[in-house]
Amino acid sequence: MLRSHTCGQLRSDQIGQTVTLGGWVDKYRDHGGVVFIDLRDRYGITQVAFRMEESSDTQQLAASLRHEDVVQVTGEVVSRGPENKNPKLPTGEIEVRASQLKVLNKSKTPPFEPRGETVPNEELRLQYRYIDLRRPALQEKMVLRHRLTKIVRDYFDALGFLDVETPILGRSTPEGARDYLVPSRVHEGAFYALPQSPQLFKQILMVAGYDRYMQIARCFRDEDLRADRQPEFTQIDLEMAFVEQDDVLGVIDGLIAKLVKELQGKDISLPLPRYTHAEVMEDYGTDKPDLRFEMKIKDITDLVKESSFGVFKSTADAGGRIRGLCVKGAADKYSRRILDNDFKGIVGEYGAKGLAYFKVADGKLESSIAKFFDEEQQKAIVQRMEGEDGDLLLYVADRDKVSSPALAALRNFLGKDLELYDPREIKTAWVLEFPLVTWNEEDNRWDAEHHPFCAVHPDDVDYFETDPSKIRALSYDLVCNGYEAASGSIRIHDPATQQKVFDLLKITAEEAESRFGFLLQALRYGAPPHGGIALGLDRWVMLFAGSDNIRDVIAFPKTQKASDLMNGAPSDVDPKQLRDLHIKLDIPQ
RNA sequence: GGGGCCGUAGCUCAAUCGGUUAGAGUGUCGGACUGUCGAUCCGAAGGUUGCGGGUUCAAGUCCCGUCGGCCUCGCCA
Numbered sequence: 001m002l003r004s005h006t007c008g009q010l011r012s013d014q015i016g017q018t019v020t021l022g023g024w025v026d027k028y029r030d031h032g033g034v035v036f037i038d039l040r041d042r043y044g045i046t047q048v049a050f051r052m053e054e055s056s057d058t059q060q061l062a063a064s065l066r067h068e069d070v071v072q073v074t075g076e077v078v079s080r081g082p083e084n085k086n087p088k089l090p091t092g093e094i095e096v097r098a099s100q101l102k103v104l105n106k107s108k109t110p111p112f113e114p115r116g117e118t119v120p121n122e123e124l125r126l127q128y129r130y131i132d133l134r135r136p137a138l139q140e141k142m143v144l145r146h147r148l149t150k151i152v153r154d155y156f157d158a159l160g161f162l163d164v165e166t167p168i169l170g171r172s173t174p175e176g177a178r179d180y181l182v183p184s185r186v187h188e189g190a191f192y193a194l195p196q197s198p199q200l201f202k203q204i205l206m207v208a209g210y211d212r213y214m215q216i217a218r219c220f221r222d223e224d225l226r227a228d229r230q231p232e233f234t235q236i237d238l239e240m241a242f243v244e245q246d247d248v249l250g251v252i253d254g255l256i257a258k259l260v261k262e263l264q265g266k267d268i269s270l271p272l273p274r275y276t277h278a279e280v281m282e283d284y285g286t287d288k289p290d291l292r293f294e295m296k297i298k299d300i301t302d303l304v305k306e307s308s309f310g311v312f313k314s315t316a317d318a319g320g321r322i323r324g325l326c327v328k329g330a331a332d333k334y335s336r337r338i339l340d341n342d343f344k345g346i347v348g349e350y351g352a353k354g355l356a357y358f359k360v361a362d363g364k365l366e367s368s369i370a371k372f373f374d375e376e377q378q379k380a381i382v383q384r385m386e387g388e389d390g391d392l393l394l395y396v397a398d399r400d401k402v403s404s405p406a407l408a409a410l411r412n413f414l415g416k417d418l419e420l421y422d423p424r425e426i427k428t429a430w431v432l433e434f435p436l437v438t439w440n441e442e443d444n445r446w447d448a449e450h451h452p453f454c455a456v457h458p459d460d461v462d463y464f465e466t467d468p469s470k471i472r473a474l475s476y477d478l479v480c481n482g483y484e485a486a487s488g489s490i491r492i493h494d495p496a497t498q499q500k501v502f503d504l505l506k507i508t509a510e511e512a513e514s515r516f517g518f519l520l521q522a523l524r525y526g527a528p529p530h531g532g533i534a535l536g537l538d539r540w541v542m543l544f545a546g547s548d549n550i551r552d553v554i555a556f557p558k559t560q561k562a563s564d565l566m567n568g569a570p571s572d573v574d575p576k577q578l579r580d581l582h583i584k585l586d587i588p589q
Numbered sequence: 590g591g592g593g594c595c596g597u598a599g600c601u602c603a604a605u606c607g608g609u610u611a612g613a614g615u616g617u618c619g620g621a622c623u624g625u626c627g628a629u630c631c632g633a634a635g636g637u638u639g640c641g642g643g644u645u646c647a648a649g650u651c652c653c654g655u656c657g658g659c660c661u662c663g664c665c666a
Contacts, residue, residue, distance in 0.1 A: 033623030047626070067616080086626055109617060111599060116615085117627075118601050123658045176666035196666085223665040349592080349662060451666045505666095560659065 002072055002104075008044020010077055012093045019096060020074045021046060022104070024134070025065045026115050035062040039073065039096075040114070042139050047086070047095040048073050058101045068107035068114075068131070074100040122551075126565040129556055141553050144263070145541045149216060151262055152236055152537075155255050161214040161238060166201035168194060168218070173515050176451070177221035180231070183581040194220035194232075197534060199451065200519045202239040203491055206530040207522045211241035216537065225560045228483060228539060228550050232558075236486075236540075239532030245474055245490055248531050249274075249430060252478060252486065255535075256428055263544050264426065272478075273429040280431055280479075281400075285323075285408035290482030291429055292421035295414065297407050299323045300395070303380045309372035311354065315397035323403055324356075324395035326385040327414055331359040331392045346413055347396050347406035355410075356395040360387040412482055424546045428480045433457065436473040437504060445506050450475045452501055453519075455490040455531070468504055478535070480543055488533025495523050 003022040010019065026040035035050040050062035065071065075098035086092030112120040114134035119125070125132040132138060153163070172179045172193035179193035195201075197219050205213045217237045225231065240248060253270045260268050273291075280289050283296040300323070305316035312322050327333075334343070344355045358365040358381075365378045373381070385393055394410060396403040415421060436456060437446040446468055448454065457472035464471065475489035492498045498520065502512045512520060541553040551557035558564055578585070 027626075027628095029625050029628050031623055031625065031628075032621070034625080035623095036625050036628085038626070049624080052623070080624090084624060084626090088626080092626090109599070113600085113616080115627095116600075118615090120600060121596090121658075123596090124600080126658090173666090177664080199666090221665060224663085226665090227660070229665070345593090351662090448666050453666095559657090561657085565658090 006043035007039050007041040007046045008090065010046055010091050010094055010096070012079065014077045015079050015094060017077050018074065019077055020072060021048070021096060022072050023070070024107075024114075025067055025069045025071060028062075028065050028067075030063050033059075035059055035065075037062060037065060037071075037073075039071070040134075042134075044091060045089055046091045047080075047089070048075065048098050049095050050098045050101065054097065055099055058098060061101050061103070062098070065103070066107065066109065068110045069103060070105040070107065072100075072102040072104055073098050123559075123565065126551075126557070126559065129566045133555065138552070141541070141545050141547070142555060144545055145537075145553055148259065148263065148541055148544060149537070151259055152216070152255065155258055156212075156214040156238065159212065159251065161212040162210055163215055164205055164210060164213050165215060166195070166198040166217065170195045175448075175515070177223050180220045180222050183583060185580055188582050196221050197235060198237050199453070200516060202237060202532060203453065203519060203527075203530065204522050206239055206241045206491075207525065207527045209241075211528070211530075212238075213240075213532075214238040217534075222562075225558070225562060227548060228542070230538065230550055230554060230557055231562045233550075234537040236535040236537050237532070238534070239530060241528040241530040243490075243529070243531055245432075245476065245531065248488060248490070248533055249476060252533060252535070256478075259540070259544070260426055264424075268426075268428075275429060275431055276433045277431055277435065277472075278433070281404060284411065285404035285406075287431055287434070287477065288479045288482060288484045289408070290412055290415055290421075290427075291479070292425055292427045292481060293415045295325055295327065295411055295420070297323050297325060297404075297411070298385050300381050300384050303377060303384060304373065307373050307377055309369055311356070312395075312397050320397060320399045321403065322395055322397040323407060324385070324393055325407060325411055325414070326387050327392040327394065327418070328388075329390050330414075330418065331361070331390045333392065333418070343394070343410065346410050350406040350409060351402045352396045352398055352406040354397070356397065358393040360385075360389055360391040360393065362389065365393070426480060426543060428478060428485070431477045431479055432475075433472040434475045434477070435469060436460075436471040436475075436501075437468050439469065446504055448501075448505060449473065450487065450489055452505055452507065453489075453491045453498070454501075455492050456497065456501070464500060464504060474531070476533070478533075480540075483539050483543065484536070485539055485543070486533050486535040488531065490529070490531035493523060493527040493529050495520060498523065 002020070004020045007021055007023045021039055023039040023041040026038040026045055029036040033052040037048045037050070038045050039048050050059040052059045073096060075096040077094050078097050080093060080095050110131050111124060111128055112131065114131060133142070169182060169192040172181065172191060177196050179196070182192040182194065184190045184192060198215060198217050202213050215237045217235050218232060219235050220232050222231060240251070249271070253272050256272065257268050257270055260266050277287055280287060285297050299321055301316050301321045304312045304322055307313060315322060339355065339357050347355050356369060358367040358370060360382055363379060363382055364375065365373060365381065370378065387393060396406050434449050436449060436454060438449050440447045450473060455474040457474055460471045473489060477484055478486035492501065538550050538553055542550050545553055547553065556564065556566065563569060
């Protein structure tokens with residue numbers, strides 16, 4: 001070993017010992033006759049003092065050290081004494097009086113310093129990710145990720161789950177997200193696809209009798225990125241046989257409680273709250289509500305459809321609704337300009353044509369459009385909104401398809417802007433009973449809401465013939481702080497029901513056979529009832545890290561255009577590689 | 590594919606209404622200094638204002654295009 005201790009280890013207990021440290025030069029302070037070096041590794045910082053009277057050569061060499069040089073230092077651990085101790089450092093009671101210094105590797109002047117008080121722009125951080133990863137803030141997140149992963153593995157291991165790896169080179173299935181394709185050299189013109197998730201394999205593992213499976217699985221989706229979405233990401237994937245929905249939910253409840261306990265030291269009460277999809281869509285306008293604050297959406301259509309305000313009236317007549325939010329105490333918080341520009345802009349992104357707003361005063365409404373509502377209507381609106389004097393009321397009048405996401409976005413903005421919650425709080429709940437299918441207006445057909453293997457709520461089987469939109473799936477999402485943090489379902493385990501769903505989705509027998517024939521085949525050989533779920537690992541780490549950016553918790557993330565600024569991926573390849581694969585490029589000018 | 594924000598010294602930022610030689614802090618380089626810990630002091634170097642075009646007597650600033658980064662709609666079974 002080139003070191004006897006780490007840079008975070010030494011305390012007063014070691015005074016008098018001769019130690020050897022290795023690390024990076026974090027800061028240097030040259031006083032002429034004495035040089036101080038803050039030596040850093042991922043365990044901490046230790047001050048090393050190089051004094052002329054002890055070794056002139058060593059002290060002179062130390063004077064040449066610069067940021068991020070890698071050095072090996074040997075010396076005696078000494079007390080700094082009461083005047084010179086540094087209470088900011090855990091190692092601040094002591095320093096290493098260096099007798100030997102070896103420069104293991106000089107560093108070029110780094111583009112930025114890990115200890116710098118300002119964080120450089122992300123482009124530079126991604127280009128020099130090896131320096132960025134030296135920053136304590138990022139190292140803490142990597143450690144958190146490790147700990148979380150370890151807790152997850154231990155939890156499932158204790159419950160008898162078996163970690164089974166599934167292939168990375170898989171088969172392309174046209175449904176779902178766009179696939180990342182990998183050309184086969186051996187099979188001319190044929191391609192593998194990287195897995196969007198191990199979905200079909202884990203179901204087949206159930207058929208194979210591995211009744212409790214889990215895997216920390218890398219998944220790939222060639223879709224556009226977001227702050228919480230990367231093209232490759234990690235799922236905590238699991239599947240169980242001989243279970244019902246409650247069993248899966250219970251296992252995950254226990255996991256979340258354990259994570260919160262071990263990572264935050266807090267107890268949460270179980271079971272986690274459960275809402276139906278219909279409930280959260282009505283109350284929050286989204287299937288992934290942020291439940292850290294209230295502010296539910298309220299419907300006032302019945303109160304205003306007879307008013308003289310044309311926009312509300314015509315919306316109601318056209319089958320739309322007038323729904324809105326009551327923002328407590330915010331009547332004077334936002335200027336008219338902000339309401340007309342910024343707020344309208346937020347709902348406008350979702351297609352809302354306008355935003356109506358009122359202040360509540362004396363139990364009535366105040367605004368430029370208040371005159372269109374008589375006193376009785378005004379009082380009824382205030383009552384419906386549970387409004388009090390000083391509250392701000394905001395309304396979007398439109399079809400739910402527009403107003404729901406618009407109001408949900410506005411609500412999220414307000415929650416953050418008005419600091420209605422503690423950003424470190426983890427607030428988790430289940431959303432159950434998703435619709436099995438949704439109508440695709442463009443293609444004029446039913447699409448699976450989750451995926452085509454979701455089991456059907458037993459009470460809703462008759463709706464296949466009458467109204468498929470009313471069929472509830474035995475599927476469940478776990479939402480956390482406004483993110484979809486897990487998603488799963490009980491699966492169909494008999495070929496007849498599976499066929500029924502394929503029929504509804506207009507997937508022909510031939511299509512089904514060619515796309516997922518291997519699964520259908522497997523289901524005919526003794527498939528037990530089964531179900532499972534997958535948790536977004538990166539998102540959970542992000543949530544526990546209190547970050548709103550998934551790149552912060554991935555060691556080597558990709559940019560919004562899915563490139564790696566450090567290594568330049570994706571890149572051109574040698575023409576020979578393409579010839580081997582029989583691939584010709586055809587790039588539009 | 591659409592919308593928005595951003596790009597000035599190695600880094601973080603400034604530069605008035607379009608107006609003289611584009612500044613500051615920090616880092617870098619040289620020097621001084623034996624107890625600092627954001628060390629201090631003296632001195633120096635460092636710029637194709639992302640790139641290309643246009644408007645103008647004059648462009649970091651305005652316009653168009655383009656490249657890159659971020660946020661977002663669509664997309665993400």
